[in-house]
Amino acid sequence: MTDVEGNTRQSSAPENPYANSNALTPHDPIHILKRLVYMGISGYGLLHFNFYNVVFKSPHIRHEWFKIGLAATIALLGIKAYVELFEGRFNKKTVNYDNFPQSTHAAIVLFLLSSLAFHIALWPHYRWNSVVVLSLAFFGVILQFLLLVPSWVQNIVSFVVLTFFLQQYQ
Numbered sequence: 001m002t003d004v005e006g007n008t009r010q011s012s013a014p015e016n017p018y019a020n021s022n023a024l025t026p027h028d029p030i031h032i033l034k035r036l037v038y039m040g041i042s043g044y045g046l047l048h049f050n051f052y053n054v055v056f057k058s059p060h061i062r063h064e065w066f067k068i069g070l071a072a073t074i075a076l077l078g079i080k081a082y083v084e085l086f087e088g089r090f091n092k093k094t095v096n097y098d099n100f101p102q103s104t105h106a107a108i109v110l111f112l113l114s115s116l117a118f119h120i121a122l123w124p125h126y127r128w129n130s131v132v133v134l135s136l137a138f139f140g141v142i143l144q145f146l147l148l149v150p151s152w153v154q155n156i157v158s159f160v161v162l163t164f165f166l167q168q169y170q
Helices: 029-048 051-057 063-090 101-126 129-148 151-168
Strands: none
Touching (some): 063 101
16 A cells, blocks of 8 residues: 555645746737727827816916926936836846835835825816826826836836926926
């Protein structure tokens, strides 16, 4: 008689249900198409709310708060570019929380500041729809774009778009 249980090897790590070799990678055409569809729907939603013209021409927008939001966004982009490009790519450091806790905390504070500033700026015109507009702008357009392209493209496009936006915004 043989010991069947003695031949089985117990692993200390639990089985990962997401470790499927047939799973799609983030750069598969289906994921890319899904991100493009989300960006298109969100862009249409922003067009429906007339977001671009409201930001530039509406007297109800609190432009001081909008400028604070832009400044916080630019500072956040600067931290992101420094950590990802300079420290990560040039100095070959692993980009994670353990290596950059101060940068991570600063990025979280700047993200919260910019979100709050944009919400306060848009509230007089959009009221409760400001939550929808900001969600469409961030989760629908910006986040999907960030998931679609590599970090060096993100930084270049962000710099160009924010520079254009600052030149147009008065």
